[in-house]
Amino acid sequence: MLTWGVVAVLAIGVYGQRALGMALIDPERLGHRSRQVLAMVPLSILCAVTALQTLSTRGELVVDARVAGIIAAAVLSWKRVPMFAVVVVAAAVTSAVRVLS
Amino acid sequence: MRQIPTGTSLTVGEAWTIAFTYFTVAITVSLVHSTAGTPPWIIVAATLLVNSATATLAYAAVTAAGGSATAGVVAGCLTATRFGVLAAALAPRLWPERWKRTVAAFAAFDPNIALANREQKDVDVRRVYVAMSLWLVLPWWLGASLGAVIGDWISNPKALGMDAMFPALFIAIIRPQLTTNNARLIAILGAGIALALVEVLQGGLPFLVAALPALLALRSRDERRT
Numbered sequence: 001m002l003t004w005g006v007v008a009v010l011a012i013g014v015y016g017q018r019a020l021g022m023a024l025i026d027p028e029r030l031g032h033r034s035r036q037v038l039a040m041v042p043l044s045i046l047c048a049v050t051a052l053q054t055l056s057t058r059g060e061l062v063v064d065a066r067v068a069g070i071i072a073a074a075v076l077s078w079k080r081v082p083m084f085a086v087v088v089v090a091a092a093v094t095s096a097v098r099v100l101s
Numbered sequence: 102m103r104q105i106p107t108g109t110s111l112t113v114g115e116a117w118t119i120a121f122t123y124f125t126v127a128i129t130v131s132l133v134h135s136t137a138g139t140p141p142w143i144i145v146a147a148t149l150l151v152n153s154a155t156a157t158l159a160y161a162a163v164t165a166a167g168g169s170a171t172a173g174v175v176a177g178c179l180t181a182t183r184f185g186v187l188a189a190a191l192a193p194r195l196w197p198e199r200w201k202r203t204v205a206a207f208a209a210f211d212p213n214i215a216l217a218n219r220e221q222k223d224v225d226v227r228r229v230y231v232a233m234s235l236w237l238v239l240p241w242w243l244g245a246s247l248g249a250v251i252g253d254w255i256s257n258p259k260a261l262g263m264d265a266m267f268p269a270l271f272i273a274i275i276r277p278q279l280t281t282n283n284a285r286l287i288a289i290l291g292a293g294i295a296l297a298l299v300e301v302l303q304g305g306l307p308f309l310v311a312a313l314p315a316l317l318a319l320r321s322r323d324e325r326r327t
Contacts, residue, residue, distance in 0.1 A: 002139040002147050006160060006170055011150035013178035018209040021188030022195070022202035030193045033319055040287050040315035041190035042215045043278050045183050046271050047288040048295035048311030049211060053268040056299045058162050069265035070272065077276035083118040090269030094262030 065101065069094030104236075106228035109220055116236045119212050122270045124240035129258035130154040131248025137161050141249040148245035152207060152238070156181040159304055180305035186312050187214045194218070194226040208234035215274050283317055290314035 025038075054070045055061055073090035081089075105113055127148070134144045134157065147157050159180040160173035168176070188209040194217070195202050213233035220226045258264070279285050291311045298307035 001137050001164065002134055002143050002157065002160065003170070004143065004146070006174055007143060007147045007150055009174050010147070010156050010160065010177045011152075013174070014151050014153045014156045014181040014184065015207060017178070017181055017185035018188045018206035019203050021185035021190075021209070022192045022206040023199060025189050025192035027193040027195070027197050035193055036318040037315050038190045038193060039218065040284070040318040041312050042187055042211075042218045043275065043284060044287050044291035044312050044315045045187060045190075045308055046211055046215050046275055047291035048308050049183070050268045050271040050275065051292035051295045052299055052307070053264075053271075055296060059299060059304055061296065061300060065262070066265045066268070069262055070268050073265070073269035073272045074276075077273050082114050083270070083273040084114060084121065086273040087118055087122050087266050087269045090265045090272075091262035094265035095260060096262075098260055098262070 065094045065097035068097045104232065106225065106232050109225045109229050111216060111229050111232065115216065116233065118273075119233065119270065120236050120240040122266050123237050124244035125263060126266055127154070127241045127244030128248035129263050130158060131245045132258060133158060133161055135249060137165055144249035145246050148242055148249075151177075152241075153181050153184065153210075155184075155305075176304055179303050182305045183211075183308035183312075184209045186309060187211065190214065190312075190315075191218055191226070191230065194220075194223050195230065196227060205230065205234070208238050210234075210237055211271065212274055213237050215271075215278075219278065283320060287314045287317050290317075 030038075050070075054066050055063065057064075069090040069092075072093040073086050076086045076089055105111055105116055131144050131148070134147070135141065139147075151157055156177035160177040163173040163176045164170060188206050191209075191214045192202055195205060213230055213236075216233050217226045217230035220229055275288060279288055291314050294311040294314065295307045298310055301307075302310070
């Protein structure tokens, strides 16, 4: 259960990290090579988030109906289907697999 | 103000999809909190002030499993470390004034940073970041508030496959970025490292290590087309 105190500490803790990330980087002093590396960080992290949200629950590897939904999402993305259809079909496939199993 | 910045690669379809996804998932996040006994107004406050379901859900998971509030808060802050790294990644392309970046930091999420990052010109990066932050945060707050009030209406979000919506959205965002061998390698390594470490490191920390494959950007000089 969340309390006011917990909300306050989490708010400071989470915003603090976001602000620190923004503050640590000084755009004017950053070299070309550092920029090249930083430009690829979102891709790397987004793939990590996708992998864990597909194949893990609360810190443990799990294979469940989500995998079917995400495989469908990957196939549709490769076929360049609009993003909205990708998200809705992934949810529908996951839901269908849960109903059928 | 234009809702979709013209002359950028951001499309109306992408903005609406992200708004829809965040709105829907926000309802389910509020449902988790209200099931754990959190009063509606604290759920709304948590949504507006913490601005990260990753953090509040980690707290809820730890305390629901019998962990102390302190352990829950530590877990919540640890899982949010990736937002700091993502903020740092986009920072060089945002405003040179530190105070502007400090304000922008509040809305540092995955999709708005990923979509802003794909712009060629820094000025477009800023416009897409501002627009996408609003397209994401406003539906997020709305969905969370709605969920806090009528959360019980959706009896089982998992049965509707809602837990597949975020990863599906991220796949759709990642896909167009996999244009070079280097990008594909970074993507596979990022995912692989996270999977290898998820059971070893505390929540959130695998993402920090998973950022390292970005160093491969230094590998080849012919991929400087961007």
